[in-house]
Amino acid sequence: MNLKQLETIKQQSQKKFDSYKASLHVCTGTACVANHSFSLIETLKKELKKRDLEKEILIVPTGCNGFCEQGPIMVVQPDGIFYQKLNEKDIGDIIEQHLINGKPVKRLFYKHPTKKTPIEQMKDIPFFGKQQLLAMRHRGQIDPEQINDYIRMGGYQTAYNVLSKKKAEEVIQTVTKSGIRGRGGGGFPTGLKWNSCRDAVKKTGNIPYVICNADEGDPGCFADRSIIEADPHSVIEGLIIGAYAIGAHEGFVYIRKEYPLALKRLQKAIQQARDQNILGKNILETNFDFDITIHRGAGAFVCGESTALMASLEGKPGEPHAKYVHSTEQGYKNMPTVLNNVETWANVPLILQKGSDWFANIGTGDVTDNAWGGSTGTKVFSLVGDVRNTGLVEVPMGITLREIIYDIGGGIPKDKKFKGVQTGGPSGGVLPESKLDLPVDFDSLSDAGSMMGSGGMVVMDEDTCMVQLAKYFIDFLKEESCGKCTPCREGLTAMSEILAKISEGKGTDEDIALLEEYGETMKVASLCGLGQTAANPVLSTITYFRDEYEAHIKDKTCPAGQCKPLVTYIIDPEKCTGCTLCARNCPTNCITGEAKQVHRINQDECIKCGTCKTVCNFDAVEVN
Amino acid sequence: MTEEQKITVTIDGKEVSVDKDTTILSAANSIDIFIPTLCHSELVEPYSACRLCLVEIDNGRKKRLVTSCNYPIRKPITVKTKSERVKKHRKNILEMMLARWPNVKIIKDMAAFHGIKTPRYTSPLQDPQENACVLCGLCVRACEEDIWESALNFANRGPEREVMMGYGENIPQCEGCETCMSICPTHAIDMDKEDPNNPFDADLMRKAGMKLTREMVLLDDSQCRMRKVGTAHLTEIMDEYDLLPVQNYRFGSHTETKNIASDVFLKNYLTQGKPDGCWQGCTMACAKTADAFTLKTGPYKGDQVVVDGPEYETVGGCANMGIFDPEFVLEFNFYCDTYGLDTISTSTGMSFYMEMFEYGILNKERCGGLDLQFGNSDAALTFMHRMAAGDKDEFIQVASKGIRRVKDWLIKKGWGDKQIIEDCGMESKGLEYSEYVTKESLAQQGGYGMTLKGPQHDEAWLIFMDMVNNQIPTFQDKAEALHYFPMWRTWFGLNGLCKLPWNDVEPENNAETDEPAKVPGHVQNYVDYQNGMTGGNVDKEGLILQSERAYNWQRAMNVWMGRGTRNDDWIPYRSMGPVTKKEYESRKDRYDTQFVEQLGFTKQEVEKMSIEEKIQKLYEYRQNRYQKLMDAVYYRRGWTPNGIPTPQKMKQLGFSDKKMLSMLQKKIDQDQEKGLNSWGGIYGDDEQPPTDKDQYWLEW
Amino acid sequence: MSITVNGKTIEHIKKETISDLLKRMHYTFPLIIVKINGKLIKKKDYNETVILDKSEVKVIHLISGG
Structure with a gap:
């Protein structure tokens, strides 16, 4: 396939697309799939067929639209009408009222959170307002299982231009000048990485490799998953360009086993690319050979660490090793290797297409003379937790946490108070309200004691206990640690022990100091990034919520009312109406009381599950 | 020319x-600066797991802690092994180890040395055993890197990490x-049998x-791709x-x-594609097999068999017969094995018969109808x-019965020229010759001719x-070479050991030793082996002495049985030089040049001579x-010019058996009477025999 | 212009590297030691080391035998 043929497919696909009266873009990202969007599509197909509308209305199953809280989502183009929270019963109405009779179904629109008015257009919805799409540039537009759709949007033209017209050194320069830094969390300037790999190749004559890290182990983070589910070709095109830049002919995508849909779409995309001579020998009739092999993970968070990933790729146990000699010099099979995250690769074709200046102008800082001088471009975040609008967002670097959580995220549900936001997964830290106006970029976040990470952003309200949160992440890391080095393996065990003690009211005054001390040892003495950042959840919560720790230790109380050994559920006799709802729902039957009489909780039997409080309509259950 | 630059670093x-x-x-x-380690050993690759060896380095721009066991020095850095930062974190690491393994001696000792008594937390993973496994991984690395079996490894991760053989079973x-037992620092591994x-x-042998x-x-x-x-x-x-x-x-x-x-x-x-050792544990594992080879001839024609081979000698022997077909090599190999024939004797023998056939000394009639031409597989x-x-x-x-009997038979029959x-x-x-062309190497002619066995x-x-x-x-x-090497090389056979680990792989620095041909690093392995096995205290010279004794005793036995003399060390001229015109012509330039360089003729004189x-x-x-070589070798070996071991030499070696000594003396006296105790070579004006002294051994 | 290789005098070729010389002499065996005027030359330098006129070259084959 050459450029001409690529152009032809592009034009023909566009022509075909334009020949439809309307197109229904149904979200088939994993979240909407879990909400039955596949059966929605089946129903749509059936209903359209019934009415002989198949030639006029096109169904486009797309990747994640981003607004996962409101799924299943469907956008009707070319009008841009945004339907949300659909189920099968709605299909008939949409077809009859909207598609046939031209009247969009208002009841299925998104309603403004405060004004409660229905919003017709996607672009008018606040969730989508401050976003800027680079990695997710094809969001909601293309069918990830049709390579022609990607080509229709101009896909693979950049790869062709690079392979046929640009020198490898030029490509590396462009990427360097764009200032893009690793989106997997390390934040290492990508251009510098590619450059050192190329230097190593020139020095040793060894053949290099490119790897895409799609292991995405952070709990709550699904940015990479969504990119692959929505636009796998953007990653493939990025890998082709990267391979060309360093002289590699083999690439790997290491994708975690727990992403079956992403895996399926990636396999299909790679096969379709091969069929069109976009992967394999003499790509697009240039004399560049390159192909990609998919390797599935086996359920280990530590395999997201680059040296452990490469060991796993080589068939060895997923254990990291020292990086005193960088992977760009000795990586996969001891050969020069460039390993980058999914989102980084997805950005690469765009950077080569639009130029380094265009990219560098988005975001913060100045990368003209120093690749570390800023955070350019955008970042994809999975916004989850105690926030109204959970989902996937892509924002320019430099936007504040407040803007993300409130303007895009819609604030805290049930009008609860914001307590903290966790970025960077288990390797990151919790930032409090005082840090809400922090710009989201690599350096600001790490200076504040957290980190960018791969894009997980967990919002927590006042009912979150920071000690419990720290323990949750420490326990996660403890189970995921490979166990090779002492400070990580034993340090996490020690921290888990100490945090458990504290949350049970058995903590001592020295415990906080010990946590801080061990935290520092883990930071400087651990072998790999997992251990080195493992203490962050603890250290950041101690920094910003020290009083909470002290309450657990000195006062033996849990201010957020979460640590079961430290809380007591009591029924307020002045509020209790004796409706017996709590007694009937209590799982241990520990609430006694006659109808219309004040009820009592037997503290010896109470397991602090909180059910009584949840079901009480009179707010009569207090947590002490 | 690239010279490796050395890098200067400052440590403490x-x-x-x-x-x-x-x-x-x-x-x-x-430079005698001690840094504590737990998971480190010179016998395996560094692992940097325990983190005790942390040091603080300063590259001029920033300071950081790195593990000294595997940090490669590439720039002139400053290193501090006991800075406050290092001490603080080392202490914490030891405290964590002590919390988990409170009774393991090396940890207790190191912790005490750093002032740690009681850990500040209780570990739920605490293992009170004195011989607890401390997850250092030395056993795993030793089994993988030094034994090449990978029989045990880490299983599970994080707090569940432990060492075991596959699935917790004892695997074959x-x-x-x-080895794992001996390298384990806490005696956590046990063998259930002695x-x-x-x-x-055992340790001495094991290390070798x-x-x-x-x-x-x-x-x-x-190297040799064994x-x-x-x-x-x-x-x-x-x-x-x-x-x-x-041919x-x-x-x-x-x-x-x-x-x-x-x-x-x-x-x-x-087809196996895997090294196939003669015994489990041999890492040279140079034996090969060809699986599923279909035989074309003989009683097993049509069968698919496993062929064990081919070794070089077998392949060389086929070339000797003028056959260059790999499938013949395998079939030949198989049937020699099956019939109990040595491939060397068989192929060298047949090569001889084929040459005789070429000259008409043998023909179809005389060979039982066989068309024994070179190349006729x-x-x-x-046959x-x-x-x-x-x-x-x-x-x-x-x-x-072999070449010797055939020669006698042909001569008796009067077929062909005796010479x-x-x-x-x-x-x-x-004994038939093995598969090397010795024509241009006088030393190897001696190596073949001046042997005990052939x-x-x-x-x-x-x-x-x-x-x-x-x-x-x-x-x-x-x-000198014909003294050292036969003595050294027969030592292997005397001890039932394979010689390949001596020089079919060599230490990386062998080139820099004084006598790389002797591969001294590996000779030491055998010294350690013998001392480790027996508890003796032999050195390299001692091993040679052991051999010399056996060798000379055997030579004495040969003499006693009427052989073991100069005449018996005769070799056929084919092994020394060109017998036929065809051979001379195939190396004409080389031989003509030798006439000029070694025999002292001028070019013109050489051109005038006929080939004959x-x-x-x-x-x-x-x-x-060859005769002069025998003179030098016999003298060096302590034998008479007729090749008889002298009683003086035998006594030097420590023999005192009267019967044997008097037998040798008797033979020497007989030789003296027959005039056989004089040198066999003819020496020119500027040449010397080994000594001018008559009966030189009397002075020893 | 000549050099000696293992005691034998042969023609010196300008700018001939050790790798070139090994090719010229058909010395293909991998286990060799090369010394020029008594100095050991490491294998990785064979491609770049040029042999000067009147050099005494030793190419020692460490061959094991069958």
Whole structure:
């Protein structure tokens, strides 16, 4: 396939697309799939067929639209009408009222959170307002299982231009000048990485490799998953360009086993690319050979660490090793290797297409003379937790946490108070309200004691206990640690022990100091990034919520009312109406009381599950 | 020319210059700065798991903590091994270890040394055993890197991490070598049975074995490729250096050798693709097999069989018969094995018969109808099958007893020229020659001729040292080599050991030793082996002495049985020089040049001589050189000019058996009367025999 | 213009490297030691080391035998 043929497919696909009266873009990202969007599509197909509308209305199953809280989502183009929270019963109405009779179904629109008015257009919805799409540039537009759709949007033209017209050194320069830094969390300037790999190749004559890290182990983070589910070709095109830049002919995508849909779409995309001579020998009739092999993970968070990933790729146990000699010099099979995250690769074709200046102008800082001088471009975040609008967002670097959580995220549900936001997964830290106006970029976040990470952003309200949160992440890391080095393996065990003690009211005054001390040892003495950042959840919560720790230790109380050994559920006799709802729902039957009489909780039997409080309509259950 | 620059680093204020990529730990140890470690050992690759060896480095821009065991020095950094930061974190690490393993001695000791008594937390993973496993991974690495079995490894991760064999079972890959036991710092590993060989010092032997295995792992691929192709790698090399026997040792190379080069077998026939050791645990593992090979002839025709081979000798022997078909090589190999025939004797024998056939000394009638021409693989196999079947044909009956009997038979029958027969039949002392062309190496002629058992390269293999490297130019040099190497090489057989680990892989720094041909690093392995096994205290010279005793006793036995004299060390001229015109012509330039350089003729004189004249003159010259070599060798070995071990030498070696000593003396006296106690070489004006003294041994 | 290789005098070729010389002599065996005027030359330098006129070259084959 050459450029001409690529152009032809592009034009023909566009022509075909334009020949439809309307197109229904149904979200088939994993979240909407879990909400039955596949059966929605089946129903749509059936209903359209019934009415002989198949030639006029096109169904486009797309990747994640981003607004996962409101799924299943469907956008009707070319009008841009945004339907949300659909189920099968709605299909008939949409077809009859909207598609046939031209009247969009208002009841299925998104309603403004405060004004409660229905919003017709996607672009008018606040969730989508401050976003800027680079990695997710094809969001909601293309069918990830049709390579022609990607080509229709101009896909693979950049790869062709690079392979046929640009020198490898030029490509590396462009990427360097764009200032893009690793989106997997390390934040290492990508251009510098590619450059050192190329230097190593020139020095040793060894053949290099490119790897895409799609292991995405952070709990709550699904940015990479969504990119692959929505636009796998953007990653493939990025890998082709990267391979060309360093002289590699083999690439790997290491994708975690727990992403079956992403895996399926990636396999299909790679096969379709091969069929069109976009992967394999003499790509697009240039004399560049390159192909990609998919390797599935086996359920280990530590395999997201680059040296452990490469060991796993080589068939060895997923254990990291020292990086005193960088992977760009000795990586996969001891050969020069460039390993980058999914989102980084997805950005690469765009950077080569639009130029380094265009990219560098988005975001913060100045990368003209120093690749570390800023955070350019955008970042994809999975916004989850105690926030109204959970989902996937892509924002320019430099936007504040407040803007993300409130303007895009819609604030805290049930009008609860914001307590903290966790970025960077288990390797990151919790930032409090005082840090809400922090710009989201690599350096600001790490200076504040957290980190960018791969894009997980967990919002927590006042009912979150920071000690419990720290323990949750420490326990996660403890189970995921490979166990090779002492400070990580034993340090996490020690921290888990100490945090458990504290949350049970058995903590001592020295415990906080010990946590801080061990935290520092883990930071400087651990072998790999997992251990080195493992203490962050603890250290950041101690920094910003020290009083909470002290309450657990000195006062033996849990201010957020979460640590079961430290809380007591009591029924307020002045509020209790004796409706017996709590007694009937209590799982241990520990609430006694006659109808219309004040009820009592037997503290010896109470397991602090909180059910009584949840079901009480009179707010009569207090947590002490 | 690139010179490696050394890098100077400062450790705790002391400067030291090191090669690039030296670890900080190595550098520190070299200037006696001690850094604590737990998971480190010189016998395995560094692992950097325990983190005790942390040091603080400063590269001028920033400081950080790194593990000294595997940090490669590439820039002139400043290192602090005991800074406050290092001490603080080292203490915390030890505290964590103590919390988990409170009763393990090395941890207790290190913790106490750093002032840690009670850990500040209780670990739910606490293991109170004194011999708890501390997850250092030394056993895992030793089994993988030095034994090459990977019988045990880590299982599970994080707090569940533990060491075990596959699925927690005792797997057959475990050889019971106890290496893991010996390298474990806490005695966490036990064997349930005692070593039945009851070695005196197993560790001494073990270390030698581990070192050797490590060399195989790291160097075999770039050295002799024993694990990939075994000894068959020699075929193409011998051909390259004109030493591959072709057509009964007439020539040294052939255009078709590429058809039986090692890669042909590796690619097309050696189906297992795995090294196949003679015994479990051998890491040289050079034996090869060809699976599912279909036989074309003989009683098992049509069967698919496993062929164990081919070794170089077998391949060389086929080239000797002028056959360059890899499938013949395998069939020949199989049937020799099946019939209990040695491939060397069989192929060298047949090569001789084929040459005799070419000269008409043998023909179809005389050979029981066999068309024994060079290259006739069918005839070769038929001959073997008929021989094995007990065929009563006269030739086949005689040939089944080897070249010596065939020579006698041909001479008795009056078929052919006696001289040609004696010179072409490649046997000495009744044993067929093994597959190397010795024509241009006087040292190897001695290596084959001056042996106890006959021309088998077990005793000496000096061709390259002599011919190519030119390291033993004088007779004295050759005699010295013909002392050391046979003594050393027969030591293996005396101890029941394979010699391949001596020089079929070499230590990386062998080139820099004084006598790389002796591979001194590996000779030491055998010293350690013997001392470790027996509890003795022998050194390298001691091993040679052991051999010398056995060797001289055997020679004395030969004498007692009426052999073991100069005459018995005779070799056929084919092994010394060109017998026929064809051979002379194939190396004309080389031989003509020798006339000028060594025999002292001018170019014009050489051009005037006929080929027959040149062959004759060369014959005389080379026979004389062989005699002079024998003079030098016998003298060096402490024997008389007739090759009899002297009683003086025997006493020096520690023998006092009166019967044997008087037997030797009697023989020497008899030789004296017959005038046999004088040198056999004819010496020119500027040449010397080993000594002018008559009966020189009387002074010893 | 000549050099000696293992004691034998042969023609010196200008700018000939050790790798070139090994090719010229058909010395293909991998286990060799090369010394020029007594100094050991490491294998990785064979491609770049040029042999000067009147050099005494030793190419020692460490061959094991069957």
